[in-house]
Amino acid sequence: MMVRVALRNVMRHRLRTAFTVAALAIAVALLADMLMLSNGMEKTFYRVLSSVGYEVRVCPWGTLPFSTDAAIAESSRVVRALDDEPHVERWLRVLGTTLYSDSTSLFAMGIDGSEQSLYTVTGGVDLNAAPADDRANVVLNENAAEALGVDVGDEIELRTGVTSDRTAFVVVGIIALAFDLPQQRTIVMPMDVVYHLRPEMRDAASFVLVKLKTPASPSNSFAPLDDQRAVAASLAAEFPELSVYSLDQLMEALQGQLAYFKQFALVLSTISVFITFLLIAVVLTIGVGERRGEIAALRSMGFRRASIRGMVLAESAILLAMGAVAGSILGWILAGRLDRILTQSPSLPAGYRFFIPEPREIAIAVVITAVAGAIAALLPAVFAARIDIPRTLHEEVV
Amino acid sequence: MLAGITAITCGARAAGVAPPIVIEESLARNFGLGEGDTVALRLPGQRGSGRAFVVAGAFAPPPDPAGISRTSKSVWMRIADLEELSGRRDRVSRFILETAPGVDVDSLVGALNTAQLGYTAYRSSDVAERSSRTFVVISNFHKAISFLSILAGSAFLAAIVLLQVQEMRKSLGVLRVIGFSKARIYATVVGETVLLANVGATIGVLLGLVVSRGVNAYYQRFFDTSLVFSTVTGAHVALAFGVATVVGVVVGSLATTYLFKLRVNEVLGR
Numbered sequence: 001m002m003v004r005v006a007l008r009n010v011m012r013h014r015l016r017t018a019f020t021v022a023a024l025a026i027a028v029a030l031l032a033d034m035l036m037l038s039n040g041m042e043k044t045f046y047r048v049l050s051s052v053g054y055e056v057r058v059c060p061w062g063t064l065p066f067s068t069d070a071a072i073a074e075s076s077r078v079v080r081a082l083d084d085e086p087h088v089e090r091w092l093r094v095l096g097t098t099l100y101s102d103s104t105s106l107f108a109m110g111i112d113g114s115e116q117s118l119y120t121v122t123g124g125v126d127l128n129a130a131p132a133d134d135r136a137n138v139v140l141n142e143n144a145a146e147a148l149g150v151d152v153g154d155e156i157e158l159r160t161g162v163t164s165d166r167t168a169f170v171v172v173g174i175i176a177l178a179f180d181l182p183q184q185r186t187i188v189m190p191m192d193v194v195y196h197l198r199p200e201m202r203d204a205a206s207f208v209l210v211k212l213k214t215p216a217s218p219s220n221s222f223a224p225l226d227d228q229r230a231v232a233a234s235l236a237a238e239f240p241e242l243s244v245y246s247l248d249q250l251m252e253a254l255q256g257q258l259a260y261f262k263q264f265a266l267v268l269s270t271i272s273v274f275i276t277f278l279l280i281a282v283v284l285t286i287g288v289g290e291r292r293g294e295i296a297a298l299r300s301m302g303f304r305r306a307s308i309r310g311m312v313l314a315e316s317a318i319l320l321a322m323g324a325v326a327g328s329i330l331g332w333i334l335a336g337r338l339d340r341i342l343t344q345s346p347s348l349p350a351g352y353r354f355f356i357p358e359p360r361e362i363a364i365a366v367v368i369t370a371v372a373g374a375i376a377a378l379l380p381a382v383f384a385a386r387i388d389i390p391r392t393l394h395e396e397v398v
Numbered sequence: 399m400l401a402g403i404t405a406i407t408c409g410a411r412a413a414g415v416a417p418p419i420v421i422e423e424s425l426a427r428n429f430g431l432g433e434g435d436t437v438a439l440r441l442p443g444q445r446g447s448g449r450a451f452v453v454a455g456a457f458a459p460p461p462d463p464a465g466i467s468r469t470s471k472s473v474w475m476r477i478a479d480l481e482e483l484s485g486r487r488d489r490v491s492r493f494i495l496e497t498a499p500g501v502d503v504d505s506l507v508g509a510l511n512t513a514q515l516g517y518t519a520y521r522s523s524d525v526a527e528r529s530s531r532t533f534v535v536i537s538n539f540h541k542a543i544s545f546l547s548i549l550a551g552s553a554f555l556a557a558i559v560l561l562q563v564q565e566m567r568k569s570l571g572v573l574r575v576i577g578f579s580k581a582r583i584y585a586t587v588v589g590e591t592v593l594l595a596n597v598g599a600t601i602g603v604l605l606g607l608v609v610s611r612g613v614n615a616y617y618q619r620f621f622d623t624s625l626v627f628s629t630v631t632g633a634h635v636a637l638a639f640g641v642a643t644v645v646g647v648v649v650g651s652l653a654t655t656y657l658f659k660l661r662v663n664e665v666l667g668r
Contacts, residue, residue, distance in 0.1 A: 015656060016560040023553035026546055060443030062470065070442035103515065200486060204443075241445050259620075268543065279554055286561040334546070341542055345535040346528075 002307050006314035009291070020283050021322045024276060024369070028327025029334050031272040032365035033355060034265040036335050040356040041261060045254050048349065049247060051178045053117040054092070054209035055228045057245045058235060064245075064253055065207045066096055072242060075205035079112075081238055082210060087223070087231050090114050092209040095194055095201060099158045099187065101148050106158070106187045110194030118209065119188065124152035124173035127190060136193045139173035144185035158187075160197050167197060179349045222247060261354070273372045276323075280316055280376035288312060288384045295384050296392035305385035312384045316377030317370075324366040331365065332357050417479040418454035424622050425471040426456040439473070441484055449483055451475065461625040463533055548641055555598065556649040559591045563653040570657060584654045591650030592643055599642035606630050606638075 010017050058078055060070040072078060075093055082091045092113035099108040111118065116126075119139075124130075127137045135155065140148070150156055150171050157166040169189065180186055195202045212223035212231060222228070228246035236244040245253060255262065288295065295308055339355040416436055431437065431453050440448030459472065481487050497503060503521055510519035520528070563570075570583055610628040617627045 013560070013564065015652070016557055016564070019553045019557035019560065023550050023557060026550035026553065030543075030546060030550070060441075063442050068442065068470070072443040073441075073445065241440075241443060260617075275550060275554070279557070283557055283561065286558070286565065290561070290565055338539065338542060341539050342535060344538075345532045347532070 002311040003314045006311045007318055009287070009311075010315055010318045016283075017319070017322075020279065020319055021326060023279050024319060024323025024373075025326035025330050027272045027276045027279070028324055028365055028369050029331035031269050031276075031369060032327065032331035032362045033335050033338060034269040034272065035361040035364055036331075036355045036357060037338075038262055038265040038269075039358075039361060040339075040354050041258050042251065042255065043356050044351075044353045045251055048178045048351075049250070050222075051117075052209070053211060053222075055212045055223050055247055056210035056232050056235070057250055058208040058210065058239070059206075059243045059245070061241050061243050063243060064250070065094075069096075071095065071201065071204040071206055072208070074203055075208060076203050078205070078208050078235070078239060078242070081235065082208070085231060085234070087212050087227055089211045089213045091211065092116050092118060093191060093205045094118070094207055094209065095191060095204055096206045097160075097194060097198055097201065099160060099197070101156055101158055104147055104185070106144055106185045108158075108194065109186065109188045110191035111188060112191035112205075113209075117211075119175040119177045121173045122176050124171070126173055127188065130170070130172035133170070135168045135170045136189055137172040138169040138187055138189045139175045140171055140188075141175055141177060141180055141184070141186040143180075143183060144187050145171070145174055147185050158197075178351070181347060182350050273368060276320075276369050277372045277376040280319065280373045281379065283319070284312060284316060284377055284380035285383070287315070288380045292387055292392050293395075296387050296389045299387065299389045300393060308385045308387075309381040312381035313374065313377050316373050316381075320370050320373040324369060327369070328362045328366065331362060416450040416452045417475065419451040419479075420455045420457050420474040421453055422471045422473070423456045423458050425473070426453070431456075439483065451479070458624075461623055463530070463625060551598075552641075552645045552649070555591075555595055555645055556652065559594065559649045559653050560656070562590075562594075563587060563657055567657060580658060583657075584651075587654045587657070588647055588650035591653065592646035595642035595646035595649075596639060599638045603630070603635050603638050606634070 057065060058072065059065055060068070060072055063070050075095075079091060079093060082088045090113060092111055092115075095110040097108050097110070099106050111127075119141075121139065122142075124139070127139055130137050138156070138158075140150070145151060148156055152171055152173060154171050156169050156171060158169060159166050175186075175188065177186055191205075210231065212227055214221055214223045225246065225248060228248075232244040232246040232249065236242070299305075299308065335355040335357045339353060342354045343352060419437070419439075421431060421437075426432065429437075433453055433455055435453045436450050437453060438448040438450055440446060457474070475483075477490070495506075497506065507519045507521055510517075566587075570587070573583055573586075574580075607630050610630050613628040614626060618624060
C-alpha cells in the first residue's frame with residue numbers, strides 16, 4: 001500500500017524525478033567505474049602474469065623485470081640453486097639487450113631454459129623446434145618482422161652496434177608477447193647467442209622466471225601461494241643481492257607504481273557516495289516538508305508512524321532503483337570510453353586495460369549506493385513520522 | 399650519466415682517494431650523508447662490498463613528471479668511474495648538444511638522423527612533447543571526469559531548484575494574482591537559481607582551493623618531489639562561475655516554464 005503511495009509521489013513530479021535520477025545515475029556510474037578502475041589494473045596484471053605462467057621471479061635487487069637495464073651478474077648460481085630446489089618444475093633465464101639490423105634497433109631477448117611460456121608462436125616454429133645450421137635461429141614479433149620486412153625462413157643480419165660485425169640469423173617463427181609495448185620490435189634468440197654477441201654480459205640475466213610444481217592441478221595453473229612464498233623466501237635468503245617475488249608480492253610491487261590511479265579511484269568513489277547521500281537527503285527532506293499537510297492527513301486517517309516512515313523509505317528506494325538501472329547502463333558504457341582515453345597513453349603494453357566492465361563491480365556500486373541512500377532517507381523518514389498532526393493540519397489546510 | 403644504486407654504506411671520512419659522486423638530496427637526507435662522507439656502491443644484482451666513492455655534494459633533481467613513479471634515487475659520477483663500476487665501456491644513454499646561436503636546429507637534427515648510426519636525434523621540444531604524452535592522456539581523463547561531475551552537479555541543481563520552485567509556488571501564485579508580470583516572475587526565479595548556482599560555485603571554488611592545496615601537500619610528500627600536481631587558475635574559476643550561471647539560467651527557465659503551465663488555482667494549491 002505505502003509502496004504504491006510512494007510510487008505515486010515519485011511519479012507526480014516527473015521532471016524533478018528525472019533530474020534526481022539523472023544525478024543518481026551519474027553517481028552510480030562513477031562509483032562503478034572507479035571500482036572497475038581500481039580492480040581493472042589488478043586484473044590486467046594478473047591476466048598477463050597468468051598467460052606467462054611462472055610463479056616466482058628473480059630480479060636484480062630493488063627492480064622489477066625490465067624496469068631498468070640492471071642485470072643479475074652471476075645468473076648460473078641462481079640456476080644451480082633452482083635445480084636443487086624440489087618445488088621447482090622448470091626455469092627460464094632471460095637477458096634483454098639492444099641489437100641492430102642496419103640502423104633499426106631491436107629489443108633482443110636471450111632465453112635459456114628447458115621449456116618456455118614467455119611468448120606464443122603465431123607463425124613458424126619455436127627456437128628449439130627448428131634444425132640449426134651454422135646460423136642461429138631467432139623468432140620475432142610482428143612489429144619486428146614488419147620493420148625488417150622478413151618472414152619465416154628469411155635470413156637477417158644483426159649486430160651489437162652500428163659499426164660492429166654482422167651475424168647472420170634465420171627467422172624460424174613469429175611470436176606474440178603478452179607484455180610487448182605497442183610499437184616495440186622484439187626478437188628472441190638462444191641465450192648463448194646473446195652471450196657470444198655481448199661477451200661482457202656473459203652469465204648475466206635480466207631476470208629468471210621460475211615455474212613451480214603443481215602436482216594436484218593441471219600443469220598450466222599456479223602452485224599454491226604458500227609454496228610460492230616459501231621458494232621466494234628461500235631464494236631471497238640465499239641471494240641477498242637479488243629481489244625475489246612470489247605472484248602476490250609482484251602484484252603488490254606493480255600496483256605500487258599505479259598508486260595514483262588507486263587513490264584517484266578511492267577519492268572519486270567517496271565523492272560519488274557522498275553525492276548520493278546528499279541528493280537523497282535533500283530531495284526527500286524538501287519533499288517531506290512540501291507534503292507535510294498530506295502526511296498529517298494520512299496520520300489523522302489512522303496511518304501509523306511506521307507506515308509513514310516506510311513510505312518515505314520506499315520513495316528513496318524507488319529513486320535509487322531507477323538511478324541504479326540508469327547508472328549501471330551508463331557506467332558500463334562510460335567504462336569503455338574512459339578506458340579508450342587512458343589506453344592512448346604511450347609505453348603501455350598492448351592489451352593493457354584500466355577499466356574492465358564486470359557485473360560484479362556494477363553490483364557492488366549499486367549496493368553501496370543503496371546503503372548510502374537508505375541512510376540518507378532515515379532522517380526525513382523520521383521527521384515525516386513525527387509530524388505534529390493537529391498543528392500541521394491547521395497550518396496547511398485551514 | 400645516471401647510475402642505479404642499490405647498496406650504500408656510510409663509512410669514515412674520505413681519505414681523498416675515492417672518486418667523487420653527487421647524490422640526490424633525499425638520498426643524503428635519508429642516509430644522513432654529507433659532503434666528504436664515503437659510501438660503497440654496487441650495481442643491482444651484483445655481489446660484493448662494492449666500490450668506495452666520496453660524496454662531493456648533493457643536488458635537487460628538477461621536477462620531472464615522467465620520473466614520478468621512479469622509486470630509485472640517482473647519483474651523478476664521471477663516466478670513467480661508472481665504466482669502472484659497471485664494467486661496460488664506451489656506452490652512453492644519450493648525448494645532449496647545445497647549439498651555437500643562429501644554428502638551424504631542424505637542419506641539424508635532420509643531418510644527424512640521416513647518418514643512420516643507430517641513434518635518433520630529437521629537438522628538446524620533441525622530447526618534452528613525447529615524454530609529456532602520458533600526462534596529456536591523464537589530463538584528458540580528468541577532463542572526462544570533470545564533464546561527468548558538471549553533469550551530475552547540473553542535474554542535482556535542477557532537482558533542487560524544481561523542489562524550491564514547488565515550495566515557492568504559492569508565493570509566486572500570489573504574485574501573479576496581484577498583477578506581477580510573467581517576465582518579472584521569470585526574472586525573480588531565474589535570478590534566484592543563478593544566485594543559488596553561483597553560491598554553490600563559490601563554495602566549490604573555495605573547496606577546490608583547499609583540496610588543491612591538500613592534493614599538492616599529499617602527493618609532494620608521497621612522491622618526494624616539488625612538482626605541482628593541482629592548480630586552480632583564473633580560467634578554472636571563470637569556468638566554474640560560467641557553468642553555474644548557464645546551468646542556473648537553463649534550470650530556472652525550465653522551472654518557470656513548468657510553473658507558467660499551471661493554472662493560478664493550481665499554483666495557489668486550490
